[in-house]
Amino acid sequence: MDILAALNPAQRRAVETLDGPMLILAGPGSGKTRVIAHRIANLVLEGGVPPYRVLAVTFTNKASREMRDRVEGLLGDTVGDITIGTFHSVCARFLRRDGDKLGIDRSFTIYDDDDQIRLIKAVLEANNIEPRQFSPRSVLSVISRAKNELIDASGFAKRSGNYFDEVVARAYRGYEAALAEAHALDFDDLLGQTVNLFRELPDVRQRYADRYLHVLIDEFQDTNLAQYTLARQVASVHGNICVVGDPDQSIYSWRSADIRNITNFERDFPDCQVVLLEENYRSTQTILDVAHAVISEHPGRRRTTRMNTNRGQGSPVVGFEAYDGGEEAAFVIREIRRLQREKGYGFNDFAVMYRTNAQSRAMEEALVEARPRIPYRLVGGTRFYERREVKDILAYLRLVHNPFDSVSLLRVINLPARGIGDRSIEELQRWSRGLGVPAYTGLQLLRDWREGEVSVDSPPSFASRSLAALLGFLDLLNRLIERGAAVSTYELIEEISRATDYRRHLQSSFDDSDERWDNVEELKNVAAQYAELTPDAALGSFLEEIALVSDADTIDNRSDAVTLITLHAAKGLEYANVFMVGLEEGILPHIRSFDSTAQMEEERRLCYVGLTRAREHLFLLRAVRRVRHGMSSANPPSRYWKDIPPTSWISAGARSRSRTSVLAHESMPRSNGGALPAGTIQP
């Protein structure tokens, strides 16, 4: 197969140049995924690089899978040897292998943000920090940012200036100690501890850097300092590092992504080749013009060239000003049916994009009621693994794998209710803290103390009934740990359900217990996929997969359905027809960004990302009034509305003309182009 055929000159250069650092600045729809896949194939075929010596990092696990498929298509089976994954999954792999040299338990548990918040809360309480003044979430976000900038607790303490920072510094120390005690790493640790590993053990770094002859990174504009540092460490021997990014699509600075990594790359690798991919193969010229009109209002934007396409002018971009959310959804449904009827699209060709997950509900309700049916898939939203019953069972599983995981222990210690109340839990924590041990060890010492095998200066003050309940829980846990070594994860879930009488617990606590029990059954089915591994390995892989693979990664395109997705999650995806809903001040741009210019610029880029997902038809929608938690309020149109050139508009107007026509005239430029086909706008 000729890897270079059917590539334009810029793409060809990006694929052909085999050695040295390379910076590819690629606009939307420029085929960057394709270029990376072809570059990997060319390295193997022309450069003679063994696949196992290639490291390719993508932004999501889904992108990893797609990359693997593409390369496989070009190379065949040898692709299996390439390391492809997100930074987080690649780091987890490195740390499972070599983390012990840094004192990290091989069975470490990965804490998600829910776990982090619970832990921070406990730390704040233990330090007598007033949670009203220092909310766990705000404290955590400062700590998380510090970690992503590779500032540890003592580094943070040194540079802390004001009172808030001093309190956070204390919390940071306590949080790190609590994580270590729980044998847990949070998401940021996966990156930070790998950087530490490579820093503190040069021979380990050398081993990885020797191995990876080529490093490729997609979505480079959304990497943070820890990720960039890690990439440089791995590329430190061979210097073959190829990064692909688009500053205009940088939308994750709130997760510590730093656009300066791109300028620093040119500084750190002065001999790097810069390749610009500015030909667009995705969208019509009309869609690109609208996107360009929005992004060109971005202050301090670096790249000023305009993307061009060979896909022709295409249909006008349609703006629709609905009276309320219901009318907005009705328009989406009408247009889906019209386009299906006239152009023969499948449901898979449509996506509805919004700023916040909460906006999906109104759309879902409308779609559920639509007749004939419109199937849809919701990306994100209330995720399966975030459901309470699933998290409960997972907490038991995590305890079996790592009983020092105190967050999980405290989650299920009285679940189902077994007579261990707040008072007992508090006393257990006081007792454990006094001994300097995790809660699990504290429980064991409690049992030893009761049997007279341990004597202490200040004995714990438990009611005898509470003490019995606590030790009963310890027995249960130890029994499950014993079983965990013997049976499959599938069977372990069954034994947990049985031992805790979990189904009855659901029945007595929830009206929708059947549905919740189905979710437990579904979790068992996921676990069944690990049947061929040994019990311990199976449980470990199962838990890691759940921690690192988000639901957005599991979207299957096999069923034919309309996609409901946030603008963030839509990054890297494309659809023939895109509806961007809720283009209102306060939603996009989001009200929480109003007080910072940097955040406001990011909102604009987010809008740009959405606009450029569309291949053929793009619909921009807003509602004049919208119901938000019970109250209906009027929202002015998004500021991006007015940046869009009048020539590409069709003002669809609102169903209730008398109520909205004045507003429509004021806020929307009238089109001089055609009109929507008759019937689409009528009630």
Add this chain to the structure above:
DNA sequence: CGCCGTACGGTTTTT
């Protein structure tokens, strides 16, 4: 001391 019912508050984006 634990459990259950009611009132109230809070609501971006995600590996």
Add this chain to the structure above:
DNA sequence: CCGTACGGCG
């Protein structure tokens, strides 16, 4: 509209 916090009851 969902989860939490608090207060009264067993």
